[in-house]
Amino acid sequence: MKTAENMMKQFDNVTILNHPLINHKIAMLRSVDTKTKDFRELVEEITMLLTYEAFKDVPTHEVEITTPLTKCKQQMVNENSIAVVPVLRAGLGMVAGVHTLFPTAKVGHIGMYRDEETLEPQEYYCKLPQGIQNMRAIVLDPMLATGGSAAAAIDLLKRKGCKEIRQMSIIAAPEGVEKLATAHPDVKIFVAVLDQKLNENGYILPGLGDAGDRLFGTK
Ligand code: PRP
Ligand code: URA
Secondary structure (H helix, E strand, C coil): CCCHHHHHHHCCCEEECCCHHHHHHHHHHHCCCCCHHHHHHHHHHHHHHHHHHHCCCCCEEEEEEECCCCEEEEEEECCCCEEEEEEECCCHHHHHHHHHHCCCCEECEEEEEECCCCCCEEEEEEECCCCHHHCEEEEECCEECCCHHHHHHHHHHHHCCCCEEEEEEEEECHHHHHHHHHHCCCCEEEEEEECCEECCCCCEECCCCCHHHHHHCCC
């Protein structure tokens, strides 16, 4: 039988981290007993680990450093090279995790909600950093469910002139990864874990419920 993870091997733009330290945090994140404060901190920590992987090839330049013993050449990151674009609301919870490792990342915002009946994404806000066309844009959304919101956010960024785009999500359904990887084969997708499937309401199973509500305590 083909597992969801095996099916993903057909997409060379998809990285599923599936790391024991991440899985440990995901277990806590999923639990219905995890309350808002811990949930928010876990999203931040998992995002930090995702950032470590997704930023491996961040543009760098060489500098000369004087240590107490000698001089040496050292690579440092190009500070204005990255913009992260959280999809409101839940993507907001991931921004702090990126900033811990890459404090100068610019932040754009795209407001998107899923119509509860059709599950189609509805855009309601967009504010992007000046010059984003010349930066690597990384879309942040903890949940990649049908993939509709991520695909629409990336469509929008492409319309605005972005040429290099990535997607970072914490939990993905196979349906969402497939949709996004097919619609945007040029976009590298980084996912902490791949779940089993969507339920009839478009929620990821086993998932964690509604990420926005759990992050912001709205339900
Ligand atoms: C959630 C989530 C994603 C979207 C994923 O947002 O944060 O943006 O659903 O689903 P999709 O892959 O099927 O498009 P939601 O619409 O619940 O809005 P919220 O973050 O404001 O709660
Ligand atoms: N959005 C969420 O917050 N959770 C899901 O499972 C699917 C979409």
